[in-house]
Amino acid sequence: MTMLETVDGTEVREGVDRETIETVQAMAGKYKYGWETEIEMDYAPKGLSEDIVRLISKKNNEPEWLLDWRLAAYQRWVKLEEPRWAMLNYPEIDYQDQFYYATPKSMAKKPKSLDEVDPKLLATYAKLGIPLKEQMLLAGVEGDAEPRKVAVDAVFDSVSVGTTFKAELAKAGVIFCSISEAVREHPDLVKQYLGSVVPPSDNFFATLNSAVFSDGSFVYIPKGTRCPMELSTYFRINAENTGQFERTLIVCDEGAYVSYLEGCTAPKRDTNQLHAAVVEIVILKDAEVKYSTVQNWYPGDENGVGGIYNFVTKRADCRGDRAKVMWTQVETGSAITWKYPSCILRGDDSQGEFYSIAIANNAQQADTGTKMVHLGKRTKSRIVSKGISAGRAQNTYRGLVSMHPKAKDSRNYTQCDSLLIGDKCGAHTVPYIEVRNNSSRVEHEATTSKVDDDQLFYCRSRGMDEEEAVALVVNGFCKEVLQALPMEFAMEAQSLVAISLEGSVG
Amino acid sequence: MLEIKNLHVKLEEEDKVILRGVDLKIGAGEVHAIMGPNGSGKSTLSYVLSGRDGYEVTAGSATLDGAELLEMEPEDRAAAGLFLAFQYPVEIPGVGNMTFLRTAVNAQKKSRGEPEVSAADFLKLVREKAKTLKIDAEMLKRPVNVGFSGGEKKRNEILQMAMLEPRMCILDETDSGLDVDAMKLVSDGVNALRSEGRSFLVITHYQRLLDHIKPDVVHIMAAGRIIKTGGPELALEVENNGYADILNEVG
Numbered sequence: 001m002t003m004l005e006t007v008d009g010t011e012v013r014e015g016v017d018r019e020t021i022e023t024v025q026a027m028a029g030k031y032k033y034g035w036e037t038e039i040e041m042d043y044a045p046k047g048l049s050e051d052i053v054r055l056i057s058k059k060n061n062e063p064e065w066l067l068d069w070r071l072a073a074y075q076r077w078v079k080l081e082e083p084r085w086a087m088l089n090y091p092e093i094d095y096q097d098q099f100y101y102a103t104p105k106s107m108a109k110k111p112k113s114l115d116e117v118d119p120k121l122l123a124t125y126a127k128l129g130i131p132l133k134e135q136m137l138l139a140g141v142e143g144d145a146e147p148r149k150v151a152v153d154a155v156f157d158s159v160s161v162g163t164t165f166k167a168e169l170a171k172a173g174v175i176f177c178s179i180s181e182a183v184r185e186h187p188d189l190v191k192q193y194l195g196s197v198v199p200p201s202d203n204f205f206a207t208l209n210s211a212v213f214s215d216g217s218f219v220y221i222p223k224g225t226r227c228p229m230e231l232s233t234y235f236r237i238n239a240e241n242t243g244q245f246e247r248t249l250i251v252c253d254e255g256a257y258v259s260y261l262e263g264c265t266a267p268k269r270d271t272n273q274l275h276a277a278v279v280e281i282v283i284l285k286d287a288e289v290k291y292s293t294v295q296n297w298y299p300g301d302e303n304g305v306g307g308i309y310n311f312v313t314k315r316a317d318c319r320g321d322r323a324k325v326m327w328t329q330v331e332t333g334s335a336i337t338w339k340y341p342s343c344i345l346r347g348d349d350s351q352g353e354f355y356s357i358a359i360a361n362n363a364q365q366a367d368t369g370t371k372m373v374h375l376g377k378r379t380k381s382r383i384v385s386k387g388i389s390a391g392r393a394q395n396t397y398r399g400l401v402s403m404h405p406k407a408k409d410s411r412n413y414t415q416c417d418s419l420l421i422g423d424k425c426g427a428h429t430v431p432y433i434e435v436r437n438n439s440s441r442v443e444h445e446a447t448t449s450k451v452d453d454d455q456l457f458y459c460r461s462r463g464m465d466e467e468e469a470v471a472l473v474v475n476g477f478c479k480e481v482l483q484a485l486p487m488e489f490a491m492e493a494q495s496l497v498a499i500s501l502e503g504s505v506g
Numbered sequence: 507m508l509e510i511k512n513l514h515v516k517l518e519e520e521d522k523v524i525l526r527g528v529d530l531k532i533g534a535g536e537v538h539a540i541m542g543p544n545g546s547g548k549s550t551l552s553y554v555l556s557g558r559d560g561y562e563v564t565a566g567s568a569t570l571d572g573a574e575l576l577e578m579e580p581e582d583r584a585a586a587g588l589f590l591a592f593q594y595p596v597e598i599p600g601v602g603n604m605t606f607l608r609t610a611v612n613a614q615k616k617s618r619g620e621p622e623v624s625a626a627d628f629l630k631l632v633r634e635k636a637k638t639l640k641i642d643a644e645m646l647k648r649p650v651n652v653g654f655s656g657g658e659k660k661r662n663e664i665l666q667m668a669m670l671e672p673r674m675c676i677l678d679e680t681d682s683g684l685d686v687d688a689m690k691l692v693s694d695g696v697n698a699l700r701s702e703g704r705s706f707l708v709i710t711h712y713q714r715l716l717d718h719i720k721p722d723v724v725h726i727m728a729a730g731r732i733i734k735t736g737g738p739e740l741a742l743e744v745e746n747n748g749y750a751d752i753l754n755e756v757g
Contacts, residue, residue, distance in 0.1 A: 453559065458596035461556050462606075462666060463584035463614035472609055476600030476649065 031298055032499065034268030037124045037238050041157070042108065044101035046241075050074060053211050056101050056158075060180040060214070063187060073200035073210035080204045086367035087396040087428055090309065090336050093274060100212045102157040102239035114162045121161050125154050128265060130234045134164050149229040150261070151176055155246055157239045158214035165229065172228050174258075175220040179247055182218035189220055193251050197280035197317045197344070205276040205311040205338075209245045213278065216246035221256035221287075230259045230486060235277075237266035237297070237308070243274040250280070252287040254320060259290040261489055265333070266298045270306040272335060277312045285320025285347065290328070292485050294493055297333035299500075302391070304363025307335025314341035318350035321376070326353040328484045330493040331368060332500040340398065342371035345379035345407070352381040355484040357493070359474075359500045360393030360425070369399035369430075374407035374440065383414040386478045389425035390501055396428040403440040410440040418448040419477050421470065421501065471498030507705045508532040508555075508674050513566035515547075515554050515730075524550045526730035527566070532674070532723075535702040539716055540709045541741060542727035543749045548709045549593060551727075552678040556590040557583050570674055584610075585617040589672035591663040593679040598650040603662065606650045607632060607669055614670060635668045639695050657688030664695040675699070676707045681715035693718030713745035726752055 044055050053074045057067040082093070106118035114122070114132055125132045132154060151165035153176065160178030169176050175186060183190050200210035217233040237244045252258055266273065275297065283289050291314075300307025310333075316325040327341040337360075343352025354370040372381035381401065389395040401412045418427035429446050451473055459469035475482065475494050482490050508530070515525040524547045532538050542548050554561050555568055557580035568575045575583055598606065612622045623631070636646060639661045651659050660680055667675055677696070681689055696706070696719050708719055716724070716738065724740040725732045728749070733756045734740065744752070 452596075454596045455598055457558050457580060458592065458598070459606075459610075460580035461558075461584055461590055461592075462610035462670065463581050463617065464609060465579070465581050465613070468609065468613060472601055472606070473598060476598055479600035 031268055033128060033265035033296065034298060036267040037120060039120050040105040041102050041239050042105050043099045046099055047096040048100055048212065052100050056212055056214055059101065060183065062183055065191065066183060069200065070211050073207050076201060077207040077211055080207060082204050086338055087394060088336055088338060088365050088367050093309065098274060099239065099242040101214055102242040103159045104156065107159050107161065111162065114164065117162050121156060124236065125234065128236065130154065132162060132164060151229055151231050153178060153217040153233045155215055155233060155235045157237060157242060157244060160215045173222040173225055174227050175218065176231055177218055179216040179218045179249060189251065190218065193249055193282050197282060197315050198278050198313050202313060206278050206313040209247060209276050209278045213245045213247035216248045219250040219258065219260065221252045221258045223253045224255040227258040230261060232261035232263065235264040237273060237275065240269060241271065243276065246277050248279040250289060251282045252284065252289045254284045255286040257288045259486060261486065262293045265296050266308055268298050268306065272306060273308050275308050275310050279314040281316035281325060283316060283318050283320065283323040283325055286322045287320065288324040289316065290326045292328040292489055293330065294489055294496065295329065295331045295333050296496060299333045299364050300335040302362045304335065308333065309336045310334035310339065312339040314339065315344065317344045318347050318352065321347040321349055323347045323350045327370065328355040328481065330496065331358040331366060332496050335364060337366040337368050339368045340370055342373065343381060344373045344375065345381060346375045348376040349378045350376055351379065354383045355481040356385045357478045357481045358395055359388045359497065360395040361500055362391040362393060364393045367396040367398055369397045371400040372402065372412055374403045374410040377406065377408045379407055379410045381412045384480050385416045386481055387418045387427055388421065388474055389427050390421035392424045394426045396430060398430045400432040401442055403435040403437055403442065405436045408437055408439045412442045414444045416446040419474065420448065420450045467502055470501055474501060507534045508570055510568045511566050513568060514564045515550060515561050516564055518560050518562045524730055528732055530725065530732060532705045532707060534705060536723065537700065537706040537708065537719065537721045538723045538725060539721040539741060540707065540725045540727050541744055546727045547730040548727055549678055552590055552676045552709055555676060556580060556588060581613065581617065585614045587673035589667050589670055589675045591667060591675065591677045591680050593682060595651045595659040595663055597652045599652055601650050602647055603650050604632065604646045607666060610666065611669055632669065636665055638698065639665050640691055641665055656683035657685065660684060660688065660692050664692055668695065668699060673703060674705050676709065678709045679711060681710055681712065689715065689718060713741045716741045728753055
């Protein structure tokens with residue numbers, strides 16, 4: 001037997017496919033998506049300058065107005081200081097020591113359809129379990145064998161590789177494409193709504209994003225239309241030393257409805273990578289948007305080496321009366337999470353909901369929560385946050401509930417539960433509550449508990465191993481949030497909870 | 507089946523000795539009962555056998571079909587065929603009873619290298635077994651033991667036992683907190699599981715449970731030792747005269 005080479009210290013025997021070994025290792029490891037796609041890339045020069053902003057704009061064939069918009073953001077960003085109020089501890093980020101634009105060479109000439117996309121890219125998404133063929137998805141759940149379709153926009157580093165079901169969606173009048181394409185094909189819509197929810201001046205990371213966002217997804221659901229399938233974007237970071245700055249804009253016109261899913265993963269590396277995204281959602285009268293995220297960026301290793309720095313600004317503006325938004329997030333990845341998906345409840349009787357599971361294991365740090373800004377009359381909001389800390393991790397819920405003077409008879413209910421596994425981790429709850437009228441009601445409940453030894457022993461005495469027992473108890477703890485997710489996502493999230501907590505006990 | 511030899515156990519955190527040399531041998535298909543006053547070490551014995559933390563075995567052994575139990579993890583003991591029906595079944599919020607059962611059954615199958623049961627077969631089996639214990643569909647959906655009455659909790663333990671099909675069942679004061687009807691249901695459930703290859707160790711305070719689950723052998727435990735062993739008549743003696751006579755007799 002000849003030993004040919006080694007992959008991460010494992011001897012590879014003759015005749016054994018290298019990829020098979022890597023796949024098996026990826027499966028066996030704690031983080032399943034830590035592999036890398038070897039593909040030739042084009043990079044913009046390292047660092048950030050006005051020239052880089054111009055280059056990104058040029059790569060996307062953007063009109064003058066958008067270049068000006070970006071440059072104004074850049075000029076503002078240069079003068080801003082990185083915020084440090086979050087309960088996060090990380091070394092200073094060197095913004096000049098990374099790439100702001102990286103695209104596969106094969107994407108230089110935009111593929112006209114998915115058939116023209118580089119097979120290596122298609123293989124990447126296949127390996128991630130993301131279907132880029134327009135196929136039916138089967139929900140693998142008893143009694144619900146109804147085939148369902150999910151349209152996908154696949155973003156690879158700085159560019160969108162392709163979007164599925166575009167033609168079928170177009171029949172319903174739904175626009176679903178990359179934002180770079182939307183800028184070219186639907187300039188009026190983009191111009192009208194871009195930056196209208198999260199203005200370029202919003203915060204340090206949003207300003208940075210406004211200057212350098214390379215791609216992302218655009219959704220428009222026309223009046224009175226129920227989107228015929230779920231829409232999703234899958235973000236993959238692949239290139240090294242490269243930040244990902246995507247921008248998503250969703251506009252749900254009067255009386256329309258859409259459910260949107262977002263997933264993300266990145267390779268295992270021992271350097272940190274920056275991800276600074278912006279998601280803007282505009283919801284008009286009587287419209288409803290559900291936005292679900294399973295965030296599974298590489299979290300770094302047990303010692304806190306590597307991992308994604310995730311600084312994200314997400315906001316939904318319920319602009320019309322009776323508009324509704326529901327954020328659901330499962331945050332298991334990233335070394336650093338800084339993220340507060342928010343709801344501006346502007347229309348009368350509008351509603352915002354936020355369901356969150358944030359898991360921090362090993363050396364991960366999460367500072368996440370939401371903002372509910374009640375402006376309209378009789379607006380309602382609900383926050384259910386489940387924070388789980390294990391290892392040496394720190395997990396903070398930070399939330400704002402603000403009742404403005406005109407938001408008469410409004411209501412908020414907040415439930416904030418923290419679960420600790422082990423005795424070296426921390427859970428923190430930082431609620432900010434402002435009520436400026438006397439007819440509104442705000443309720444806040446918070447609990448902190450530890451995974452109970454009796455529960456674990458009970459499970460183990462029935463045959464489950466310790467990690468299975470922890471996963472079961474934690475999934476029970478998160479149940480209200482898992483139930484808020486679309487079915488396929490809920491199942492993925494459940495197994496993700498288990499994987500994220502591997503090694504957290506014993 | 508189960509053989510306990512000279513088992514000495516103390517609390518891990520304190521210098522408190524609880525078991526002082528327990529010897530017990532249960533053959534295949536036999537039903538043994540352990541009776542004894544409070545604090546005699548009955549429950550400790552059941553916890554030590556099933557592998558709960560907090561106890562230190564200072565001497566002795568406990569084997570199941572020749573395999574040393576005391577060195578195994580709790581889940582491996584379960585996979586080897588040991589089952590403890592808890593005196594105080596634990597609540598697990600948010601986890602459906604059915605999910606819990608299925609996870610447990612499949613975990614044991616997996617560790618024995620057997621194929622998992624399909625969802626449809628599992629559902630059928632659970633419904634069938636639940637019916638005999640008067641556990642309705644609603645109770646199967648509710649979170650494990652959360653908001654269950656005392657009787658429901660104990661019936662649920664027996665349902666788990668029926669689904670996991672252990673060879674060695676320990677019932678730790680399963681009669682506590684049960685009214686007459688519930689006791690009958692639970693006992694019928696246990697009796698239905700009696701077979702040549704399955705043994706039981708019934709830990710109880712009172713004789714009344716043994717009217718329903720007829721033991722082959724009765725042991726009296728006191729101060730961490732088995733002080734007297736006899737037939738079912740021994741339980742009746744306790745019922746009539748209390749533990750005092752036996753304790754005096756043994757000294």
